[in-house]
Amino acid sequence: MTVIDADDEIAGKRNKFILALDVGTTKVKCHLVNHDGLVVHSAEESVKLLYPQPGWVEIDPKSIWNKVSNVMRAAVHGGGVRFEDIICIGMSCQRSSFITWNKETGVPYHRFITWKDMRADSINQSLNNSILVKAVKLLAWLLFLVTRSPRLLLASSLKYENVQVFGRLLWVLNNYQHVKDAARNGLVAFGTLDTWLLYKFGCEKHITDHSNVISTAMFCPHKLDWLYPILWIAGVPSSILPSVLDSAGKHFGSTHPDIFGLPVPIRASIADQPASMFGSLCCKEGSVVLTLGTGAFFNVNVGKSPPTYLEGFYPIIAWKIGDEITYAYEGNAPDLGTVIEWALHSGLCEDVHELTQTATSVPSSDGIFFIPTFHGSRMISGRLPAAASFIGITRKTSKAHMMRALLESLAFSGACLYENYAQNLKKPVGEIRVGGGVANNDFILQKLANLTGARVTRFENVERSSLGAAYLAGLAEGFWKSRSEIAELAGKEIVFYPDNEEIDADWKTFQLWKEVVRGYSPTSFD
Incomplete structure (x- = not known):
């Protein structure tokens, strides 16, 4: 039996680093973080947003993948270390930008449609004005009056917004016939940016985490599962959906050896604003973080119970790690x-x-x-x-x-x-x-x-x-x-x-x- 001295263990960790990848709307950044929590070296590249039509905001998937791999290599090499010295990767991503791709070939069916995109505005308005949505809201409200269930109160305020994925995904299925046909044949994989990057890194599973999926408006924060009845009615096949797993753990696997010359473990994948909460040490109920980036995002930690309706705010899942789940309220202003x-x-x-x-x-x-x-x-x-x-x-x-x-x-x-x-x-x-x-x-x-x-x-x-992704x-x-x-x-x-x-x-x-x-x-x- 070998006994490892605590000082020796710490000394060994001082020669190891975490790669913290942050894929935002306008920037892709990577930071080399040491055991003291200090950023040893950083690299970044700008994201080019594409505007093919008024109200459309897209990102080329090949371009953003090149930028991700470039900044990761630059952070490692610029810090004077090797990929052998990287103990793991933590990733945070912008939410609500999504893509679909062919399950067999990996080829995207279209560009990323970002959270700033407005093409589905008429679809969202139609949904909100539909008899079905109005009936769901009324029934939920009547049941809430009897049961006082927070879940029903939240359902009674159901409203679809452009920032959510749901309407834009319906737009894709309604307007891109090749995607609709491929989905019928089980050949379509859908994912937000985190899901697609995990796929590109070589993850064997089609997965996302709770903090990213909650922004789609297709996932129930109470049941922690996809809203299958609504998706079925809307015509969204369940075969395109990723599995939803914890925000941190060993289930993400490792990067493919061909990317960096050896497999590097991925241990966290979390949405950008929840990552900011964790990185700002807002882990206690009632703590608040205001992230001032591309937009302004106001997040309040509300603890272990799913939040109810609050005017002007979205209930989100901040992170889920094992048995621990943390919820938050979020309000935002899109331009900062x-x-x-x-x-x-x-x-x-x-x-x-x-x-x-x-x-x-x-x-x-x-x-x-x-x-x-x-x-x-x-x-x-x-x-x-x-x-x-x-x-x-x-x-x-x-x-x-x-x-x-x-x-x-x-x-x-x-x-x-x-x-x-x-x-x-x-x-x-x-x-x-x-x-x-x-x-x-x-x-x-x-x-x-x-x-x-x-x-x-x-x-x-x-x-x-x-840093929140690195900490996780x-x-x-x-x-x-x-x-x-x-x-x-x-x-x-x-x-x-x-x-x-x-x-x-x-x-x-x-x-x-x-x-x-x-x-x-x-x-x-x-």
């Missing part, structure tokens, strides 16, 4: 980082530093408001159109006023999500943890603190989705022993407290901005 990217690409500023410097060179936006809705929104009320706008420009308006209005609108979007949650649940939040690239902006975080009254906490490393993978592999050990490695925190001298002015501007947004909301949406 996209607004900053637009400002850069349009020539309004050269870089983010100039944007902030210009915005803070004036004391106010001087009556200028920006509405950040490139992809539509339900931030306040009604359905905002998929078009952003500056409101209130006069001859005195300067570039600095416009830049300040733009940054303020991003803080206001996050504040709206907090306000909606606090008003509906009557539970003010003491701390909001933030992550994502936009969280590096001190101006936005200070405004958020002023408007919410909460302390806003940012880790020194804002890549919390990547490391725990599953035994690289780290416990969540308390991870908490000690999470890194330095920077806290923004409400500034009493700014609160009144910020609150007044926020209320005016909301009035402008309400006035901007159209009576119809084409």
